Amino acid sequence: MRIIQVASEMAPIAKVGGLADVIMGLSRELVWQGHEVAVALPRYGVIDFSRLQFQGRVDNFQTYFGNEWHKAHAEHFLLDNSIRVALIDTDWGKWRSKPSIYGQAHDDVSSFLQFSKAVMDWILSLPQSIPDVIHIHDWQTAALAAYVHEAFSQNAHYPKPKVVLTLHNLEYQGRTGFSDLEWGGLNLSFNPEAVAAAKDPQYDCANLLKLGIALADEVTTVSPTYAKEILAPIGGKGLESVIASKGSCFHGILNGLDYSYWNPHIDPFLRQQYQPSDGVESVLNAKEKNREELYSLLGIQDVAKANRPLVSSVTRLVEQKGLHLIESVLENAERYDMDCIILGSAYDQATLDRFRHLDHALRTQKRGAVLLQNSEKIAHLIFAASDIFLVPSLFEPCGLTQIIALKYGTIPLVRRTGGLADTVVDVDYPIVSEYVREPNGFCFNDPDVGGIESALYRALKMYREGKDKWKGLIETAMNLDFSWYRSARQYLQLYKQQ
Numbered sequence: 001m002r003i004i005q006v007a008s009e010m011a012p013i014a015k016v017g018g019l020a021d022v023i024m025g026l027s028r029e030l031v032w033q034g035h036e037v038a039v040a041l042p043r044y045g046v047i048d049f050s051r052l053q054f055q056g057r058v059d060n061f062q063t064y065f066g067n068e069w070h071k072a073h074a075e076h077f078l079l080d081n082s083i084r085v086a087l088i089d090t091d092w093g094k095w096r097s098k099p100s101i102y103g104q105a106h107d108d109v110s111s112f113l114q115f116s117k118a119v120m121d122w123i124l125s126l127p128q129s130i131p132d133v134i135h136i137h138d139w140q141t142a143a144l145a146a147y148v149h150e151a152f153s154q155n156a157h158y159p160k161p162k163v164v165l166t167l168h169n170l171e172y173q174g175r176t177g178f179s180d181l182e183w184g185g186l187n188l189s190f191n192p193e194a195v196a197a198a199k200d201p202q203y204d205c206a207n208l209l210k211l212g213i214a215l216a217d218e219v220t221t222v223s224p225t226y227a228k229e230i231l232a233p234i235g236g237k238g239l240e241s242v243i244a245s246k247g248s249c250f251h252g253i254l255n256g257l258d259y260s261y262w263n264p265h266i267d268p269f270l271r272q273q274y275q276p277s278d279g280v281e282s283v284l285n286a287k288e289k290n291r292e293e294l295y296s297l298l299g300i301q302d303v304a305k306a307n308r309p310l311v312s313s314v315t316r317l318v319e320q321k322g323l324h325l326i327e328s329v330l331e332n333a334e335r336y337d338m339d340c341i342i343l344g345s346a347y348d349q350a351t352l353d354r355f356r357h358l359d360h361a362l363r364t365q366k367r368g369a370v371l372l373q374n375s376e377k378i379a380h381l382i383f384a385a386s387d388i389f390l391v392p393s394l395f396e397p398c399g400l401t402q403i404i405a406l407k408y409g410t411i412p413l414v415r416r417t418g419g420l421a422d423t424v425v426d427v428d429y430p431i432v433s434e435y436v437r438e439p440n441g442f443c444f445n446d447p448d449v450g451g452i453e454s455a456l457y458r459a460l461k462m463y464r465e466g467k468d469k470w471k472g473l474i475e476t477a478m479n480l481d482f483s484w485y486r487s488a489r490q491y492l493q494l495y496k497q498q
């Protein structure tokens with residue numbers, strides 16, 4: 001099949017969070033399963049070109065937005081010699097000067113609308129290569145469902161590609177004015193269906209994600225439990241009715257993990273690589289070496305010698321991730337006699353201040369650090385070096401970090417919600433899932449300090465007093481299989497479904 005993924009992120013060339021990992025991992029697996037895959041991304045100024053091989057350009061195709069025609073072009077690359085990547089740009093020219101992938105909310109709406117429109121016009125400029133499937137992701141590219149609808153209902157020459165929309169996080173919906181949709185090139189006076197689809201009754205505005213959900217042929221989200229949660233008002237965040245209206249065209253497909261990248265056996269960022277078949281003692285030795293490397297990079301070498309359990313997290317520091325719960329753990333590092341390391345990306349001053357303060361406290365107590373930056377190397381070392389990995393999210397569509405932690409033999413401690421409930425089964429209170437049949441971590445239900453403390457208490461107790469059980473847990477964790485194989489096949493089934 002010929003498949004185009006259209007997204008705002010892709011690892012490792014343009015990454016903010018899990019969406020980037022998903023676009024990379026799913027695309028790579030689809031290529032391995034014999035399909036032709038291209039990923040269309042905006043031509044950001046911050047693209048990392050080191051792994052892209054240039055293949056050619058499509059110059060000067062025309063694209064219509066802002067009430068006039070614009071020149072646009074696509075630069076074509078191969079990533080790791082297998083996945084085609086098209087970087088799309090227009091003479092509007094805002095992408096290259098943007099200092100980050102996401103920025104001001106309103107600016108982002110117009111930027112992603114003109115990107116989505118340019119992708120549509122790029123596809124139409126290559127009529128011999130109209131794809132079978134256009135797979136769009138989140139609000140940033142959701143308007144493509146409407147562009148495809150408009151373009152192909154007027155164009156009987158080519159079969160309409162199937163549009164699949166994946167919902168990675170309903171927190172972000174792309175709310176905007178209807179005038180922005182017109183600006184984006186949608187002809188609303190002739191398209192009452194798009195107007196009705198986009199109407200957000202709660203905020204009395206247009207909603208790009210709602211538009212995409214209503215007009216896509218299939219809608220998916222990234223775990224079976226989140227799929228159930230978003231059909232209810234709290235999880236659905238105002239979109240529960242339109243999601244429910246999709247009926248059997250709405251599916252929960254668990255994200256996979258790209259083990260050719262996230263794998264301690266071949267991870268180039270580690271001081272010492274390891275794998276479960278070497279035996280658990282050898283795994284623990286390698287984890288120790290990686291811990292020395294991590295502590296020395298963070299300038300806290302002395303702390304490593306204390307040989308305490310290391311509890312960590314790698315996360316965007318936004319309320320969704322349970323910030324007050326992470327804070328409560330860090331504040332109790334001494335009481336629980338543990339080290340803590342957090343690698344976090346913060347987006348506002350108040351959060352930066354909160355976590356800088358915690359960094360200072362941890363360093364003063366010689367019990368760890370908080371690093372407020374985005375660092376792929378340190379992220380990998382944290383997964384490898386830690387004993388317990390925290391994901392105390394208030395809601396979590398899938399969550400990749402607990403799945404990465406498992407592969408690195410680091411035991412997840414999670415709130416039982418969304419994809420966390422599908423991937424982590426508690427040692428003491430096991431509720432097995434479709435994906436995990438035996439205990440592999442620690443869970444708590446209520447998003448309060450009491451909840452996380454009781455799970456942490458149980459985890460630390462097993463770490464200290466039940467060494468053999470702990471080693472067994474590490475073996476179970478590392479041998480679980482969350483590769484993309486199964487999930488990619490589920491996507492393919494949808495792509496092919498008539």
Ligand code: ADP
Binds near residue numbers: 017021314344373374
């Ligand atoms: P989300 O997509 O909501 O941010 P996920 O758990 O699905 O959460 O994915 C997070 C991804 O982003 C993981 O690959 C994680 O390692 C990475 N990540 C998050 N914060 C940072 C950071 N500060 N530095 C490096 N990588 C990070």
